[in-house]
Amino acid sequence: MGKQQVLERICESGLVAVVRAETGDQAKRIAEACLAGGLQAIEVTYTVPGAHHIIEELAKAYSAEELIIGAGTVLDPETARISVLSGAQYIVSPCLNAETVRLGNRYQVPVMAGAMTIKEIVECMEAGADVIKLFPGELFGPAMVKAVKGPLPQAPIMPTGGVNAGNVQDWIKAGCVAVGAGGSLTAGAKTGDYAAITATARQFLAEIAKARLAGR
Numbered sequence: 001m002g003k004q005q006v007l008e009r010i011c012e013s014g015l016v017a018v019v020r021a022e023t024g025d026q027a028k029r030i031a032e033a034c035l036a037g038g039l040q041a042i043e044v045t046y047t048v049p050g051a052h053h054i055i056e057e058l059a060k061a062y063s064a065e066e067l068i069i070g071a072g073t074v075l076d077p078e079t080a081r082i083s084v085l086s087g088a089q090y091i092v093s094p095c096l097n098a099e100t101v102r103l104g105n106r107y108q109v110p111v112m113a114g115a116m117t118i119k120e121i122v123e124c125m126e127a128g129a130d131v132i133k134l135f136p137g138e139l140f141g142p143a144m145v146k147a148v149k150g151p152l153p154q155a156p157i158m159p160t161g162g163v164n165a166g167n168v169q170d171w172i173k174a175g176c177v178a179v180g181a182g183g184s185l186t187a188g189a190k191t192g193d194y195a196a197i198t199a200t201a202r203q204f205l206a207e208i209a210k211a212r213l214a215g216r
């Protein structure tokens, strides 16, 4: 699947599920639960030991059409390259690392780079990042996105951190191309309640659809 198609599918779906699974098996169960709830994009973070094995397992278990698998918390090009060789279709970083963006562009893999300020957002775009991950989202809120989109209407912003089904409408209405959600979506995994993840995924998608309808 080409870079533009990956980006389009992520934006269409509207939500990237941030997965901090402890094992490949748990990641697979979270992925299954998210897919059953209609989600398409999952990001496995590199804070999880052996994250590339989990990415590899998910990339083998699902076709690129079924699941858009990404690597999160990627701090450097070395990690990015390993993740891509393991099957990651996009790369997410908590901050801008220009070499990671260069690597992403070299292999035509989308890079979502983290930013906290207007200066950092512009630097991400200038460096060639495809999506700006506003992180940590809970420190700013949707009002920040609305304000930033005044001078920078072209900025493709995806907030991550503190996004839940109760506030996702506000984020989308503020102009975000998509959102990232971890804790509020995958909490059920801690107690083995994967049905709760599916239900929350459905709820997220319903809220995103409502926000997009309202914005038309």
Ligand SMILES: O=C(O)C(=O)C[C@H](O)[C@H](O)COP(=O)(O)O
Pocket (backbone or CB within 6 Å): 018, 045, 072, 073, 074, 092, 093, 094, 135, 136, 160, 161, 162, 163, 180, 181, 182, 183, 184
């Ligand atoms: O490390 C990364 O790559 C991240 O994306 C940072 C956080 O894990 C997300 O911001 C999830 O935050 P919550 O949705 O509030 O759980």
